[in-house]
Amino acid sequence: MKKSKADPKGVLTGSHFMDGDYALAEGGLAAGCRYFGGYPITPSTETAERFSERIPYVGGVFIQMEDELGSIASLIGAVWGGKKAMTVTSGPGFSLMMENIGLACMMETPLVIANVQRGGPSTGLPTLTGQQDMMQARWGSHGDYEIIALSPDSPQECFDLTIEAFNLSETYRVPVFVMTDECIGHMHEKVVIPPAEEIELVERKWYKGPKNKYLPYKNDTDGIPFMVKVGDGYRFHTTGLTRDERGYPLLNAECQATCVSHLIDKIKDNADKIIHLKETDIDNAEILVMSYGITSRVSIKAVQEAKKTGIKVGTMQLKTVWPFPEKRIKELAGKVKAIVFPEINAGQVVLEAERVVGDKCKVVSVPHYGGWVHNPEDILNAIKEAAK
Amino acid sequence: MNKEDQNTEKNPIEEILRMDRMPHIWCPGCGIGTVVTSFAEALRKEKYDLDKIAIVSGIGCTGRVAGYTKLDSFHTTHGRAIPFATGLKLAKPDTKVVVFSGDGDISGIGGNHLIHAARRNMDLVVICVNNFNYAMTGGQVAATTPKDANASTAPYGNFENAFNLPYITEAAGATYVARWTALHLRRVTKSIQEALNKRGFSFIEVITPCVTLYARRNRLGDGLNLLKYYYDMSEIQHGADTRTLDISYQGKLIVGKFVDKEKPTFLDAMNKHLSSVLGDKYQLYGDNND
Numbered sequence: 205m206k207k208s209k210a211d212p213k214g215v216l217t218g219s220h221f222m223d224g225d226y227a228l229a230e231g232g233l234a235a236g237c238r239y240f241g242g243y244p245i246t247p248s249t250e251t252a253e254r255f256s257e258r259i260p261y262v263g264g265v266f267i268q269m270e271d272e273l274g275s276i277a278s279l280i281g282a283v284w285g286g287k288k289a290m291t292v293t294s295g296p297g298f299s300l301m302m303e304n305i306g307l308a309c310m311m312e313t314p315l316v317i318a319n320v321q322r323g324g325p326s327t328g329l330p331t332l333t334g335q336q337d338m339m340q341a342r343w344g345s346h347g348d349y350e351i352i353a354l355s356p357d358s359p360q361e362c363f364d365l366t367i368e369a370f371n372l373s374e375t376y377r378v379p380v381f382v383m384t385d386e387c388i389g390h391m392h393e394k395v396v397i398p399p400a401e402e403i404e405l406v407e408r409k410w411y412k413g414p415k416n417k418y419l420p421y422k423n424d425t426d427g428i429p430f431m432v433k434v435g436d437g438y439r440f441h442t443t444g445l446t447r448d449e450r451g452y453p454l455l456n457a458e459c460q461a462t463c464v465s466h467l468i469d470k471i472k473d474n475a476d477k478i479i480h481l482k483e484t485d486i487d488n489a490e491i492l493v494m495s496y497g498i499t500s501r502v503s504i505k506a507v508q509e510a511k512k513t514g515i516k517v518g519t520m521q522l523k524t525v526w527p528f529p530e531k532r533i534k535e536l537a538g539k540v541k542a543i544v545f546p547e548i549n550a551g552q553v554v555l556e557a558e559r560v561v562g563d564k565c566k567v568v569s570v571p572h573y574g575g576w577v578h579n580p581e582d583i584l585n586a587i588k589e590a591a592k
Numbered sequence: 593m594n595k596e597d598q599n600t601e602k603n604p605i606e607e608i609l610r611m612d613r614m615p616h617i618w619c620p621g622c623g624i625g626t627v628v629t630s631f632a633e634a635l636r637k638e639k640y641d642l643d644k645i646a647i648v649s650g651i652g653c654t655g656r657v658a659g660y661t662k663l664d665s666f667h668t669t670h671g672r673a674i675p676f677a678t679g680l681k682l683a684k685p686d687t688k689v690v691v692f693s694g695d696g697d698i699s700g701i702g703g704n705h706l707i708h709a710a711r712r713n714m715d716l717v718v719i720c721v722n723n724f725n726y727a728m729t730g731g732q733v734a735a736t737t738p739k740d741a742n743a744s745t746a747p748y749g750n751f752e753n754a755f756n757l758p759y760i761t762e763a764a765g766a767t768y769v770a771r772w773t774a775l776h777l778r779r780v781t782k783s784i785q786e787a788l789n790k791r792g793f794s795f796i797e798v799i800t801p802c803v804t805l806y807a808r809r810n811r812l813g814d815g816l817n818l819l820k821y822y823y824d825m826s827e828i829q830h831g832a833d834t835r836t837l838d839i840s841y842q843g844k845l846i847v848g849k850f851v852d853k854e855k856p857t858f859l860d861a862m863n864k865h866l867s868s869v870l871g872d873k874y875q876l877y878g879d880n881n882d
C-alpha cells in the first residue's frame with residue numbers, strides 16, 4: 205500500500221464551524237477527490253453545493269447529472285479515467301444507485317458514496333432523520349458482494365471518515381459508504397481540518413508492469429488486483445459480467461465462484477484491518493450499549509444516567525458498520541449480560557448482533573421509526589430492563 | 593514471406609479486435625459486425641492512436657461490441673453507457689470516448705442520458721445500432737420499433753409511435769447527427785471519421801438488420817436480403833430537416849448527414865465561464881489535471 209500526503213490545494217486547514225454536509229465535501233476534497241457527480245436531494249444537497257463552490261479553485265470537475273443513475277455511472281467512468289470520485293445522496297437517490305453500485309463492486313472500482321439518511325420508505329421524511337438504509341447499503345444491489353460502510357457521529361467525523369472512506373476504497377478497490385443522517389448533515393459544529401502534510405492518503409494501486417502483461421483481475425500478493433486508467437496504452441477490458449483475470453466474460457459456475465468469493469473475501473479476510481470501533485468502559489461492563497452515527501451521541505446521556513443508578517455500562521460505537529465487527533462482539537458477548545442496541549430504524553444492524561452472539565447474552569433492540577432521534581429515556585429504560 | 597508481409601495480410605479489422613475472444617456471439621448475417629467493420633476502418637483511415645480512445649457499451653447484442661474491441665473498453669449496465677462515458681471523458685479529457693450500443697440501450701432505458709449528454713454537448717461519439725427491437729432479450733418491442741411491425745411483446749403489431757432519433761438528438765443539442773444503414777459501409781466509416789475529429793456530441797444512427805428476431809418474426813428474409821433492402825429503400829438527403837425523418841415499417845429511409853455545427857463542449861463552456869467569473873483564481877481544467 206503506497207501512501208502519500210494530501211494535496212494542500214484541497215485542504216482547508218483551520219478550525220471551522222460547519223455542518224456535516226459541508227464536512228463531507230471538505231473530507232472528499234482533502235482526500236484528493238477531483239470528480240463529483242450528483243443530483244440534488246434533501247438532506248444531502250449541501251454537500252453537492254459545497255463541492256460546486258469549491259472545486260473551481262482546486263482543479264477538478266463538478267457535474268450535476270440528470271439523475272442518480274447517471275451520477276453513479278459517471279463516477280465509475282471517472283475513476284477508470286484516473287480520478288478519485290464521490291457522490292452524495294439520500295434514500296430515494298440511494299435506491300436509484302443500486303444497480304451501478306453492483307457494477308462498481310464487480311469492476312472493483314474504488315469510489316465513495318455518502319448517504320445523508322432520512323426517514324423512509326419511499327419519499328418518507330425528506331427533511332427528518334433516519335438510519336434506515338443500513339441494510340440497503342450492505343446488500344441493496346442484487347447478487348452477493350461485500351462493501352465497507354462507515355458511520356460518523358459528528359461533522360468532525362464526517363470529515364475524518366470521508367478521508368478514511370477514500371483510503372479504504374483505494375486499499376480494497378471497493379465502493380465505500382459514509383452513512384450519515386439528516387441530524388449530523390445539518391448539525392453545525394466545530395470541524396478542525398489539519399494541515400495537508402498531516403493527512404495521510406492511500407494511493408491507487410497502479411500497475412507498472414509491461415503493457416501486454418496486464419491482467420485487470422489478477423490478484424496481487426495482498427489479494428487486490430492492480431489498476432490502470434484509460435489512455436495509458438493497456439487497452440484493457442472490464443465488464444459487469446462474471447469475468448476471468450483478463451476481465452473477459454466467462455459465464456460458468458467455476459468462474460462465478462472465483463469472482464464472487466474474491467469480492468466477498470477481500471473484505472471479510474481484512475475485516476480486522478478495516479474495522480474501526482470506539483469503546484468506553486468495556487472492562488467490567490454488565491451492559492454493552494452498541495450504536496453508530498447520531499445514535500451514539502444520543503446514547504451518551506442514557507449511559508450517564510444508567511451509571512448513576514449503579515449499572516456498569518460500557519459502550520461501543522461502530523465507526524465501521526460493514527463489515528460487522530463479529531470477532532469483537534463475540535468476545536464481549538461472553539462477558540456482558542446484555543447488549544442494548546438503539547438505531548433509528550425498526551431494528552436492522554441489531555439483527556447481526558443477535559446472529560453473532562447467539563445465546564451467549566441477551567440482545568435488546570431499541571428501535572425508532574425515524575423523524576427524530578431517540579428520547580434518551582427510552583435507551584435508559586432498555587438498559588435498566590436489561591440489567592435486571 | 594517475411595514478418596512484415598504477414599502483418600499486411602492481416603485483415604485490418606484484427607488490429608482493433610480482441611482476436612482471443614473470437615468467435616463472437618452474433619448470429620450469422622447479423623448486421624452489428626458490419627458496423628464494427630466500419631468503425632475499425634474509420635480508426636485505420638484516421639491512423640488513430642489506439643491508446644487514446646476508449647469505448648463504452650451498455651447491454652444488448654450491440655452492447656457486446658466493447659468486449660470485442662481491443663481498446664480501453666467498458667461493458668457497463670443497461671442504459672448507462674452515456675453517463676459512464678461522461679465521467680470517463682471528464683476525468684480524462686485527452687481520451688476520445690466512443691459509446692457503441694443498441695437502440696434500446698441508448699434511446700429506451702438510457703433515453704434521459706442521451707438527451708442530457710446532447711444538451712451539454714458532451715464531447716462523445718455515440719454510435720447507435722438501430723435494429724428496431726430489443727434483440728438480446730428475444731425481440732421485444734422498443735422505442736424505435738416502427739408502427740405495425742411485429743415484436744415478441746407486440747404480437748399483434750406495434751401501435752406505439754417510434755422515436756425519430758436524429759430529430760431528438762438535434763433538438764437536444766447534438767452538434768453532429770447522421771443516419772445510415774449498415775450497408776452504407778463507406779458512408780458510415782466517413783461519418784465516424786468526421787465524428788472522431790469533432791469536438792462535441794456526435795450521434796450516428798445505423799439501421800441494422802437483426803436477422804434472427806426482427807427479420808424472422810416479420811418475415812423479412814435473411815440478413816443479406818434485409819441489409820440490401822434497407823440500402824435500397826434509403827435515400828440520401830444531406831441536411832434534411834430532421835423533423836421529417838420518421839421511420840415507417842419497411843418504408844423509405846432518409847439517410848445522410850443532417851447536422852454538423854460547432855458549439856462549445858461542456859468542458860470548453862465550463863472553463864470559459866469559470867475563468868471569466870473567477871479570474872486567475874480558477875484552476876483551468878483539462879488534460880493536465882491528472
Ligand SMILES: Cc1ncc(C[n+]2csc(CCOP(=O)(O)OP(=O)(O)O)c2C)c(N)n1
Pocket residue numbers: 651652653654655670693694695696697698721723725726727728729734
Ligand atoms: C436494468 C436492465 N433491464 C433489463 C435488462 C435486459 N436486457 C438486456 S439487453 C436488453 C435490450 C437491448 O436492446 P438494444 O439496446 O436495442 O440492443 P440489441 O440487443 O438490440 O442490440 C434488455 C432489455 C438488463 N440487462 N438490465
Ligand code: SF4
Pocket residue numbers: 617618619621622623624653654723727728801802803804805806
Ligand atoms: S439476435 Fe439479432 S441483433 Fe442479436 S446477434 Fe442475432 S441477429 Fe444480431
Ligand SMILES: [Mg+2]
Pocket residue numbers: 652694695696721722723724725726727734
Ligand atoms: Mg436493438
